[in-house]
Amino acid sequence: MSLLASIRIALIALRVNALRSALAMLGVIIGVASVIVLVSISEGTKRAVEAQIASFGANLLIIRPGSSIFGGRRGGAGSATPLTDGDVLALANEVPGMAGVSGEVSTSATAVFGGVNWSTRISGVNADYFDVRAWVIDEGRAFAPAEESSGRRFVVVGQTIVRELFDGADPVGQTLRIQGQPFEIIGTVAAKGESSWGADQDDIIFMPLATARQRLGAGQRPPTRDPVSVIYADVAAGEDVDRVIADIEDILRVRREILPGAEDDFSVGNLAEFIRARNETENQLGLLLAVGAAIVLLVGGIGIMNIMLVSVTERTREIGLRLAVGARQRDIRNQFLIESIVLCLFGGAMGLAAGIGGTLIYAEIGQLEIAVSPLIVGIAISASVLVGVFFGLYPAQRAARLNPIDALRHE
Amino acid sequence: MSALIECRNLFKTYQMGDTKIRALDGVSLEIESGEYVAVMGASGSGKSTFMNLLGALDRPTAGFLRVDGALLNQLTAEQEAEFRGRSIGFVFQQFNLLPRTSAVENVALPLVYAGVPAAERRKRAMARLEQMGLAERYDHHPSQLSGGQQQRVAIARALVNDPQILLADEPTGALDSKTSADIMALFDSLNRDGITVILVTHEQDVADHAKRQLVFKDGRVVEDRS
Ligand SMILES: Nc1ncnc2c1ncn2[C@@H]1O[C@H](COP(=O)(O)OP(=O)(O)OP(=O)(O)O)[C@@H](O)[C@H]1O
Numbered sequence: 188m189s190l191l192a193s194i195r196i197a198l199i200a201l202r203v204n205a206l207r208s209a210l211a212m213l214g215v216i217i218g219v220a221s222v223i224v225l226v227s228i229s230e231g232t233k234r235a236v237e238a239q240i241a242s243f244g245a246n247l248l249i250i251r252p253g254s255s256i257f258g259g260r261r262g263g264a265g266s267a268t269p270l271t272d273g274d275v276l277a278l279a280n281e282v283p284g285m286a287g288v289s290g291e292v293s294t295s296a297t298a299v300f301g302g303v304n305w306s307t308r309i310s311g312v313n314a315d316y317f318d319v320r321a322w323v324i325d326e327g328r329a330f331a332p333a334e335e336s337s338g339r340r341f342v343v344v345g346q347t348i349v350r351e352l353f354d355g356a357d358p359v360g361q362t363l364r365i366q367g368q369p370f371e372i373i374g375t376v377a378a379k380g381e382s383s384w385g386a387d388q389d390d391i392i393f394m395p396l397a398t399a400r401q402r403l404g405a406g407q408r409p410p411t412r413d414p415v416s417v418i419y420a421d422v423a424a425g426e427d428v429d430r431v432i433a434d435i436e437d438i439l440r441v442r443r444e445i446l447p448g449a450e451d452d453f454s455v456g457n458l459a460e461f462i463r464a465r466n467e468t469e470n471q472l473g474l475l476l477a478v479g480a481a482i483v484l485l486v487g488g489i490g491i492m493n494i495m496l497v498s499v500t501e502r503t504r505e506i507g508l509r510l511a512v513g514a515r516q517r518d519i520r521n522q523f524l525i526e527s528i529v530l531c532l533f534g535g536a537m538g539l540a541a542g543i544g545g546t547l548i549y550a551e552i553g554q555l556e557i558a559v560s561p562l563i564v565g566i567a568i569s570a571s572v573l574v575g576v577f578f579g580l581y582p583a584q585r586a587a588r589l590n591p592i593d594a595l596r597h598e
Numbered sequence: 599m600s601a602l603i604e605c606r607n608l609f610k611t612y613q614m615g616d617t618k619i620r621a622l623d624g625v626s627l628e629i630e631s632g633e634y635v636a637v638m639g640a641s642g643s644g645k646s647t648f649m650n651l652l653g654a655l656d657r658p659t660a661g662f663l664r665v666d667g668a669l670l671n672q673l674t675a676e677q678e679a680e681f682r683g684r685s686i687g688f689v690f691q692q693f694n695l696l697p698r699t700s701a702v703e704n705v706a707l708p709l710v711y712a713g714v715p716a717a718e719r720r721k722r723a724m725a726r727l728e729q730m731g732l733a734e735r736y737d738h739h740p741s742q743l744s745g746g747q748q749q750r751v752a753i754a755r756a757l758v759n760d761p762q763i764l765l766a767d768e769p770t771g772a773l774d775s776k777t778s779a780d781i782m783a784l785f786d787s788l789n790r791d792g793i794t795v796i797l798v799t800h801e802q803d804v805a806d807h808a809k810r811q812l813v814f815k816d817g818r819v820v821e822d823r824s
């Protein structure tokens with residue numbers, strides 16, 4: 188018998204008992220819907236995490252004096268010997284596979300333009316900083332390496348400064364005042380929005396590191412000369428991040444005269460790793476929920492099996508007749524298998540609709556960017572077919588093995 | 599040439615707890631192609647059991663049975679299905695039409711399993727319905743047809759595969775005498791066209807249509823008159 192004919196027979200059989208079929212599908216509907224919601228959310232979260240990582244710089248390493256920022260080791264950044272311009276230079280020159288290195292000192296100050304005051308963060312950085320931290324120049328330009336130590340009063344401003352002091356107009360070429368000193372704006376950076384902890388990343392003014400130190404006294408830590416509070420390093424794509432970290436540690440241990448066997452008094456953090464690790468726990472929770480959804484689907488499958496067994500019993504005489512007019516066992520088996528698959532596919536389609544709806548609602552409430560991918564539709568369909576085959580097989584086999592005479596005599 | 603149906607020492611026993619029921623107890627006979635046979639006998643004498651064996655709906659416990667060239671005591675399930683579809687047309691007392699399915703689709707059912715394409719199925723089913731005088735009822739469901747009409751749809755279904763043998767187990771058992779006569783006239787004409795007709799009946803006037811009468815008693819053929 189052809190597949191199409193079997194599907195038609197299945198549809199007729201399901202329509203005859205529409206309510207019963209719908210109830211039998213319920214488990215599959217709920218199961219598929221929850222699988223879809225969970226997979227969508229976990230995909231969306233993963234994408235959000237990757238976007239967050241990308242906004243920091245994909246292979247960003249953060250080097251700080253003192254204890255590890257992520258590892259929970261003892262010691263405080265405040266008490267440790269600061270890192271210096273010399274360390275920045277050494278890392279840039281001596282570690283192979285580095286795409287960029289920049290120190291940073293920061294302070295807060297009030298910027299003034301046209302009679303408006305705006306309290307903001309001042310960040311003194313090296314020329315590499317913009318690339319290393321994935322800041323994109325929007326208008327004008329960044330400073331050149333040659334301008335790093337010139338002490339010239341150049342600044343690159345974030346979008347919040349553009350908005351608050353310039354009403355959104357292009358400020359390049361304008362001069363604003365910080366602590367009474369004039370600074371020429373040579374560029375702006377594109378917006379990054381809020382950080383994951385809710386701080387406004389665009390509320391910032393960048394200037395060459397030496398300028399921030401000399402003009403604004405940022406980051407001074409006597410008796411250390413030329414201190415930086417943190418060093419950012421960008422590992423070139425394709426390089427072994429762990430090897431680069433090891434090289435950085437070797438160089439800094441020598442420069443900071445740490446005896447063999449003694450602990451590091453600085454830390455090299457891998458932010459992407461940290462964020463991924465943090466999300467690992469969330470993923471495990473997601474996995475647990477997915478197992479729950481799979482169990483719901485399984486229970487749904489048992490519902491399908493039950494209804495198929497009822498269907499086989501009810502149609503025993505029909506089976507006997509089909510056998511009497513030449514149906515082979517496999518014709519009967521396929522007929523019921525297809526009926527079970529069609530039933531599950533209906534349930535799967537409804538579950539898909541419900542799951543997409545649920546996902547969209549969650550995206551709306553959770554303000555998460557979630558897309559229902561074709562992959563998920565594929566999962567829903569194959570899960571339904573699988574449930575249909577798995578739980579339909581036993582009833583279908585039972586139907587196929589009926590003795591024609593017993594079946595025909597069945598009341 | 600050997601007979602169309604040949605059975606020798608056919609046994610069918612059912613085990614019911616401790617007791618053995620000999621539904622067929624050593625039946626040996628031959629039926630030639632084109633014969634018209636009535637099977638008679640008391641209730642429980644083994645008539646239906648015999649018919650079911652001839653149609654490969656059931657398997658003998660022991661004995662030799664050849665029908666239309668097939669050794670029925672040796673077939674696999676798959677070969678049995680093929681045999682039923684090719685050689686046999688069944689007519690049942692209770693018609694056994696599929697509910698919620700049109701007359702023409704009921705008639706075409708055996709062709710579905712014979713792998714005949716849809717358009718051809720419909721053509722052949724319509725031709726058989728026409729032969730039964732039911733052409734204009736082709737899209738009626740069984741519930742919309744009288745008993746006699748339903749039995750004629752069932753006969754059309756039995757004939758649609760052009761079988762050698764028509765097996766009818768009490769085909770008039772559920773019908774009134776007027777309708778029975780119509781159905782029997784139909785069997786007569788089918789037999790005249792060369793189909794081997796074997797039917798079970800309790801009624802002598804029905805049996806009188808046949809040219810040969812077999813009488814069963816306790817699983818044996820006790821009378822075989824032509
Ligand atoms: N599946 C079965 N299990 C046990 N015994 C059976 C079975 N089928 C038939 N029998 C027994 O076999 C014997 C023959 O039955 P069969 O149906 O052939 O009789 P019959 O001649 O067709 O009777 P009727 O005229 O009432 O239809 C009976 O005694 C019956 O009880």
Ligand SMILES: [Mg+2]
Nearest residue numbers: 645646647767
């Ligand atoms: Mg009987």
